[in-house]
Amino acid sequence: MTSAAGGSPSHPSSSVTRPIRADARRNRARIVEIAELAFTDGGLDVSMDAIAKWAGVGAGTLYRHFPTRDALVAAVLENHQPDLSAEAEVIQNNSVDSGAALERWLDAVSRWMRAYEGLPEPLRTALGEQDSPLRLTCQEVIDTTGEFLQAAQKDGHAREGLTGRNLYLATLAAAWALGTPSADGSTGHELDDLLRSGWRVDS
Amino acid sequence: MTSAAGGSPSHPSSSVTRPIRADARRNRARIVEIAELAFTDGGLDVSMDAIAKWAGVGAGTLYRHFPTRDALVAAVLENHQPDLSAEAEVIQNNSVDSGAALERWLDAVSRWMRAYEGLPEPLRTALGEQDSPLRLTCQEVIDTTGEFLQAAQKDGHAREGLTGRNLYLATLAAAWALGTPSADGSTGHELDDLLRSGWRVDS
């Protein structure tokens, strides 16, 4: 059915559709820009209507571009994905061993997860929904985590029987815990220690 | 002004106030009972009005007894605190060593935290608020965790430089992560391993 009969598409790449209207593209960009500001200083719970008003568009426009809050969050995050990829590369090239690299990567991921207050929650539920817009965004991070993990496992720096996905989830959980109002620096340190070394002492 | 002049309180224990009205006590009990059912099968996010209607009382009555959702959650949890205390005692008396005891206790706490879907979230924020009704409820659990931890540390089964509070928080984080829709048994197992032993292998 895709290209059955009749039509003669001018652009093979964009198949049949026209280019996106200029005002639409502008609005979309503006919304993402404003959303990032709003998320940064009010957390992910800002009201959608407030974002729309603040961006100078109607609610309808906001929801046409981003049907769900997650879609908007995903769009905001995607703006920063290149930074994270770049960081992965730097870590890859600058670490003494694969164990240290994994450690540094998890630290970077944790910071990424804590970019906006309340981000861990949707990241977690996205993990369970096959079709969430956030799913794609974080899949890349999970995959990279898996790569760092495997390298560390191969060199004997990380335990076997551990998947990238679960290490990602554990990191997410720690990031979530760090969002606790009273969590100070020492809490973060202890949580990191726990994730790295556990509470147990082998006798 | 508390007991300045005149009044002759009949009951020294309840100072000046009258006993709580019978209908009030009944309603309160009924609400808690219904709330537990609602939380059990709909998670903590059921609407307050729905609980009120389902309990056969007006919204005003619900909010008079439980000004916030957290207050209601705390009341529901308090009904089960004795069970947890009992479990602590059993573990205390039946474990081969203090390390195993700590492990079993954390397992019990994790189950307690996952009693209702969405419970970890308010438990976490309660940790940061001095005057949350949930705060009191979980303080007991934190304290007990601290005791199990100290015993394990004394016997060399648990690392030093770890507080009961942070171990509790880490357990809470793991419980939160387990709430992920796609989290199966193996996920839980790996998360437990991480908390106990970390991902690192000491070479």
Added chain:
DNA sequence: TTGATTAACGGAGAGCCTCTCCGTATTTTG
């Protein structure tokens, strides 16, 4: 008992939020 007093009830409704629908405005195309 009974009337007075006080505690508690209930639900209407204010205010906020999400999300949809459709008449109107703008852009693109021929």
Added chain:
DNA sequence: CAAAATACGGAGAGGCTCTCCGTTAATCAA
């Protein structure tokens, strides 16, 4: 410069939290 297609905007439906206050029921004093 129409005509067609696309996107806009905001009113408003529906749901939620929480308050306020007129009404009702329990308790107390005589």
